[in-house]
Amino acid sequence: xxxxxxRRLLLAIPTLLVISxxxxxxxDLAPGSPMSEIPLTVPPDVRxxxxxxxxxxxxxxxxxFLWLRQFFWVEPAYAFDSWFGxxxxxxxxxxxxxxxxxxxxxIIGQRLPQTxxxxxxxxxxxxxxxxxxxxYSAYRQxxxxxxxxxxxAMIGFSVPTFFSGTLFIIIFAxxxxxxxxxxxxxxxxxxxxxxxxxxxxxALPVMTLGLANAAAISRYMRSSMLDNMTMDYVRTARxxxxxxxxxxxxxxLRNSLIPVVTVIALGIPSIFGGAIITENLFGVNGxxxxxxxxxxxxxxxMVQTLAFIFAVLIVLFNLIADILYGLxxxxxxxx
Amino acid sequence: xxxxxxxxxxxxxxxxxxxxxxGEIHAVNDVSFxxxxxxxxxxxxxxxxxxxxxxxxxxxxxPAPPADIxxxxxxxxxxxxxxxxxxxxxxxxxxxxxxxxxxxxxxxxPVFTLGDQIMEPLIKHLRMxxxxxxxxxxxxxxxxxxxxxxxxxxxYPHQFSGGMRxxxxxxxxxxxDPDVLIADEPTTALDVTIQAQILELVKDLRRxxxxxxxxxxxxxxxxxxxxxRVMVMYGGxxxxxxxxxxxxANPQHPYTRALLQTIPRITGPRxxxxxxxxxxxxxxxxxxxxxxxxxxxxxxxDTCDAVNPPRRAxxxxxxxxxxxxxxxxxxxxxxxxxxx
Numbered sequence: 001x002x003x004x005x006x007r008r009l010l011l012a013i014p015t016l017l018v019i020s021x022x023x024x025x026x027x028d029l030a031p032g033s034p035m036s037e038i039p040l041t042v043p044p045d046v047r048x049x050x051x052x053x054x055x056x057x058x059x060x061x062x063x064x065f066l067w068l069r070q071f072f073w074v075e076p077a078y079a080f081d082s083w084f085g086x087x088x089x090x091x092x093x094x095x096x097x098x099x100x101x102x103x104x105x106x107i108i109g110q111r112l113p114q115t116x117x118x119x120x121x122x123x124x125x126x127x128x129x130x131x132x133x134x135x136y137s138a139y140r141q142x143x144x145x146x147x148x149x150x151x152x153a154m155i156g157f158s159v160p161t162f163f164s165g166t167l168f169i170i171i172f173a174x175x176x177x178x179x180x181x182x183x184x185x186x187x188x189x190x191x192x193x194x195x196x197x198x199x200x201x202x203a204l205p206v207m208t209l210g211l212a213n214a215a216a217i218s219r220y221m222r223s224s225m226l227d228n229m230t231m232d233y234v235r236t237a238r239x240x241x242x243x244x245x246x247x248x249x250x251x252x253l254r255n256s257l258i259p260v261v262t263v264i265a266l267g268i269p270s271i272f273g274g275a276i277i278t279e280n281l282f283g284v285n286g287x288x289x290x291x292x293x294x295x296x297x298x299x300x301x302m303v304q305t306l307a308f309i310f311a312v313l314i315v316l317f318n319l320i321a322d323i324l325y326g327l328x329x330x331x332x333x334x335x
Numbered sequence: 336x337x338x339x340x341x342x343x344x345x346x347x348x349x350x351x352x353x354x355x356x357x358g359e360i361h362a363v364n365d366v367s368f369x370x371x372x373x374x375x376x377x378x379x380x381x382x383x384x385x386x387x388x389x390x391x392x393x394x395x396x397x398p399a400p401p402a403d404i405x406x407x408x409x410x411x412x413x414x415x416x417x418x419x420x421x422x423x424x425x426x427x428x429x430x431x432x433x434x435x436x437x438x439x440x441x442x443x444x445p446v447f448t449l450g451d452q453i454m455e456p457l458i459k460h461l462r463m464x465x466x467x468x469x470x471x472x473x474x475x476x477x478x479x480x481x482x483x484x485x486x487x488x489x490x491y492p493h494q495f496s497g498g499m500r501x502x503x504x505x506x507x508x509x510x511x512d513p514d515v516l517i518a519d520e521p522t523t524a525l526d527v528t529i530q531a532q533i534l535e536l537v538k539d540l541r542r543x544x545x546x547x548x549x550x551x552x553x554x555x556x557x558x559x560x561x562x563x564r565v566m567v568m569y570g571g572x573x574x575x576x577x578x579x580x581x582x583x584a585n586p587q588h589p590y591t592r593a594l595l596q597t598i599p600r601i602t603g604p605r606x607x608x609x610x611x612x613x614x615x616x617x618x619x620x621x622x623x624x625x626x627x628x629x630x631x632x633x634x635x636x637d638t639c640d641a642v643n644p645p646r647r648a649x650x651x652x653x654x655x656x657x658x659x660x661x662x663x664x665x666x667x668x669x670x671x672x673x674x675x
Binding site for chain 2: 231232233235236237238239240241242243244246251254255258328329330
């Protein structure tokens with residue numbers, strides 16, 4: 001298992017280098033200029049100087065290698081410095097956002113917690129709703145509960161979040177007044193009252209995204225349970241006199257979870273990617289909103305860095321899914 | 336024995352129906368049989384004759400729906416399994432009646448260790464502690480002839496061969512010292528040498544432990560070697576029943592005779608082609624009103640189309656005790672093949 005993990009980690013390096021190049025070139029080829037938001041009254045020579053100051057006039061491969069160096073050496077060194085008080089990165093240039101002139105990683109550090117709390121909770125809630133629905137739907141296939149679960153999944157699957165989110169705002173915030181319409185990113189949780197306030201303002205975005213997540217995962221869980229429910233070993237377990245609870249929640253579930261866990265693990269990078277629409281709808285100032293803003297402003301370093309971080313996460317969680325697969329299924333051992 | 340021992344298992348008029356979209360399938364039709372302590376009853380018949388469905392009906396192991404047990408009694412030491420609550424029945428499954436299934440490759444749960452799967456019924460039925468169950472599991476694995484039992488307890492099913500897995504299945508079925516072991520074609524999925532090993536193992540275990548066994552197979556050769564009595568099934572009913580020697584010496588039902596002729600013989604001229612029984616077993620979409628075998632029978636006459644023959648005794652003993660047959664045709668004594 002350890003050799004497998006190490007080998008996969010080593011293999012990830014060339015993969016990620018290729019991905020970084022593709023991202024860099026794609027973003028660079030995209031139309032638009034970092035000066036597009038600068039007023040037209042600025043004279044062309046000043047404009048030219050500004051571009052030179054950003055380094056945007058350099059050939060693309062020079063910028064690529066400089067960015068690589070910044071991403072893989074300067075930024076980690078900087079992080080190391082701030083933790084241990086060393087001076088490894090002294091005098092080095094960090095990756096700066098062209099929009100705000102502050103380091104990209106500082107912006108990410110500010111935005112990520114919002115995203116993780118809201119989108120992460122939504123994902124977790126989605127899983128917690130989906131698994132029981134999927135399990136019970138499969139156990140009582142074609143029952144009223146199963147039909148209800150299918151309807152729920154169909155709605156969650158087919159209704160886009162910008163619609164369901166708006167609907168929830170109208171019903172729960174405007175008509176009923178239970179929750180605020182907007183997410184307040186300034187709110188700091190210091191006591192029970194603010195904690196409660198945080199829960200209330202998270203409720204609507206979590207509900208919106210949780211519904212969409214639960215719909216997909218409950219279907220995976222149901223079909224995987226159904227696949228296993230008719231297996232011979234289930235009959236063996238019943239013939240041994242095991243209770244239905246043991247048969248379903250131990251024998252069938254353990255086998256059914258193998259593919260579902262993989263799906264769940266592969267979905268985790270999307271939490272970090274944020275849910276751009278939901279974040280915009282509820283005013284969650286997270287990473288999705290940051291990415292959209294950076295794209296609008298042709299803030300190339302920001303877009304490139306964010307896209308690459310997502311790529312790293314996807315590669316990483318692919319590996320984690322594979323390792324989980326091996327842990328859950330004894331037939332798969334990577335030796 | 337001084338007096339005939341009471342039956343450990345007594346099945347009366349068992350009737351199982353599958354409800355499907357295309358109508359009902361009458362899979363088991365008024366099957367009656369009994370099993371004495373320590374006895375081995377062979378159940379023979381081709382695929383679709385209702386052997387497995389009968390045995391699974393005993394423990395209500397068939398998924399319901401579509402399966403529906405319409406009637407009959409299954410008395411285990413006098414208690415009717417069909418009248419029990421699910422909870423009571425679970426206390427019987429695996430404890431009083433052990434079940435070994437056909438395909439050892441799929442009958443064990445791939446994600447749990449063997450130890451875990453053997454210990455499950457011990458902990459549930461005999462209320463053993465983990466340590467006790469583990470000690471007993473090692474004992475069981477040794478009993479079924481698996482070397483290095485203590486280490487193998489921590490292994491997974493995929494690390495075992497088919498024959499070894501079937502040994503494990505037998506160990507699980509025997510874990511709680513059941514009164515009855517039901518073996519549903521336990522050697523069908525195995526190759527011939529492993530079949531022989533498993534047969535030897537069961538014979539040996541029967542001598543040591545003395546449980547009654549129901550052995551389902553479509554292989555008469557297997558039955559000849561191990562059974563005390565044989566029950567031939569066709570169309571979801573018992574068509575012939577006899578002590579094993581009697582059945583082979585004096586088969587009455589045309590189906591039994593045909594089955595015996597399909598056994599390839601090692602001696603004699605090789606030019607003779609292997610006998611087959613022409614036709615297909617019937618699809619039982621309605622209750623039987625005529626003999627189910629008539630379409631394939633060479634002795635068919637008018638009565639066969641009008642009346643489903645009831646079981647009638649051949650040797651004067653009560654039905655189910657001696658030799659009986661469900662056939663209108665009265666068979667003349669069978670001629671042994673010249674080479675035998």
